[in-house]
Amino acid sequence: MRIERIDLKNYRQFRSVCIDFGRSPKEDLHILVADNGTGKTNLLNAINWCLYGNEPHLSKDSQQLPRLNLNTLVQATEGTKEIVSVELVTETEGNRITFKRSEEYLVHKDRKQPVLHDINFTVTYLDDKKNAKWVIDEEATAYVERFVPRDIREFFFFDGERLDTYFKSATGQQISNAIFRISQVDTLNRISDRLESVVNDLKREAGKRSPQIEEIREAIEDKEKKRKEVMEQIAELGVQKEDARRKIDELNEKLRSIPNIEALQAEQAKLRETYKKKDQVRNEKVIDKQNLLFELGILLRLYPTLQVSSQVISEKVKNKEIPQTYDTRLLDNILITRQCICTRRVEEGSSEEKHIKQLRADIATSSVIARELLQMISPIEQIKKKISTFKSELERITKEIQLYDEELNDLNVKIQSIDSQIGGYNVEQVKQWYSELKDYQRIYDFNIERITNLKLAKERLDKEIADLNQDLNKALLKEAVFQEVRHQIAFGNRASGVVNNVVKTMMDRVRKAIENETRDSFFNLVWKKETFKDVYIDENYALHLIHGLGYECLGSVSASERQLLALSFVIALHKVSGFDSPILVDTPVARVSNEQRENLGKIFYQISRNKQLILLFLPTEYSVEISRNLDTCASSMRKLRLTKDEREIQMEVIR
């Protein structure tokens, strides 16, 4: 099914605009370029309004304005009726179906807003005999539902900017709803609920005639109520669990290439402590070496003098000059007694006295000298010893310092390595992410546990309900009067069971079919095929995109890749649902980088070969990278601009 034409009259800025979407032989791609505020998004609104009666993409400004074109309103005379209409002409399998919605407004000059007078919605088609037929109300709505069902219209007419956030979360709930709708499971669920309701009525009626049966029935009803509550809790926790999982994936992706900073900082602190200690010891050794050099600097330089002194001392020892053996007391006694040892008298002032005094003085002097020399013997030996061990001491201490230097260098390298690992990261931010990751993991695990417990509770309740139903059956069997109702109840229950199984099977099949189609589409269109490994929709209907290296990456891929996945999913939905309707995207590449726009341009072209694609671009979006691929293959291209008074759109047909 495709849109052939849209005819807008007095619809907001579209005072009288007719847009033709004639296709080319190979492609069905249509481009409209318009600035923000021009009415580009209102085209999307026009289609929604025509088909569904509402405008989901109205800006705040537009919400204040009447739907009736302002110039029409201003130029109308008092009391006139003005009509707003949007007509969508579609074509499917050779048949033309026209959807037209119109509103009639009464203009009162004293009122800002015109008064809504009448609403009309008609669907016109040709019957088998090519006679024009039209339908209204519910029948008309039925045609709309066959064209693009209301529940899943956001997968057909969508806002490209919103799509980024939409699939960023890719909630299982939204996808589940789409699958639900497509697989017509809603009808089956309704059947199941209604069967349950009717069967309960039958039980109630039987219960009125037997207190025992009533008691059992009430017990069943009570258990079923509890079971329903448990299932609701499971569903809610499932959503919370999914949210937590998504957050965990997002954070893991953020942290994937970031090291565990806290651990590294702790390690670094330890290393620094060790470094400090070793550095201290090393410095002490350096000082020891300096002291050694200082001391030996003195001793080695003066060594020649010590050698001389050694010789002098040796001579004197050899000559028995040292140690001295003179007995000065003898000489002192001679001077006092004035009698020599030979008994001769020593007169005062005599030459003998002078001689003895000189001798005495000489002895005194040589005592000093001898004493000094004697005192030098031991230190000289010690100095010699020091000098002899100097070299080995120096080598030893130098080696020790070297070893410490090596160790310190190693430590430094490790410390700097950690610095470079940590550097460049906002440490506080990273720590916060780790903390959040722990929290979400806790929530996730907790919810899993709770869900498990609730599932066990549900199983118990299932069993209890089954047992009670058996009891009910037995009670009904007891009396012939209940035979028929028992039979009908059993039948109703069995039918309900079958329907529930059908629901599960259909949801699963449709999920799988959509998953396969999405995967095929995505890998067919994606420009970096090696980057990704898989696309799948899990049993909770969450969409997953798996990187080539095996991890979940939906939360962190580029906008263009997300866009591509969204498009693939939409195409899959179209294929599986059988709703072969056009895709219309407002601002399709606003969030996409220039480099990726080229890729998306190619993809739009490819999609348009099998499906009508209508794209509403901002001028800034329709950059060279896009126009390069689309200019030549677009089936139609138009520019929209506003008149000076900004109340009407003018359309320029480029192609």
Place this chain on the structure above:
Amino acid sequence: MPDRLYIDKEDRPYYQKAEEENILNFKNKNQKEQFLLAMAIGFENSQRRELKTREGFFFSDNLGSEGRTLINALAIREHGSADILADEKKVFDIAEQYASAGIRILADSIDKVQFGKFDKMFEKDLVEMLNLSQ
């Protein structure tokens, strides 16, 4: 008998320089040790210098047996005999003059060497000296 050993007042800046550069942990050495190193360097370079303005540097009691031995040995070598040891003042004079010349030589070589490389150069010279003496 002199109770202390003297340096020239003009020597102080040279000692200070050596302390500032802290070559061989100079600033943590006492005056006696600093003096002896200066003296040894003066002797190595055969340079003596008369003191103009004498300033007490350290007490002779602090010399210790090794210090005393070194000063005596230097004096014996200079005088040619051990008789000089009888005149402590003369012994000290010799030591002081060598020290006065030596500290200037030390300060000069500190200037000539790239910052931080003095110790290494000193070590190298010492090892050479040792190898030659063996």
Place this chain on the structure above:
Amino acid sequence: MPSMNIAKQISEVIKEQASNDESLQEFILAILKWELTTKGAFQFKENYRQMIKQYSSKWEDAK
């Protein structure tokens, strides 16, 4: 690429799930048809009861 033809698949699955139980199959298909035609009309009970009565009379409780 051909579409899935959901309605057809549903019929098939109903038949699978209620195999060897023709009355049940017919009943569910009949209810489904009625639901699709009336599009969830509010007044369902009478019709459901009627159909249950009708189809269960042909049904043998497999016990």
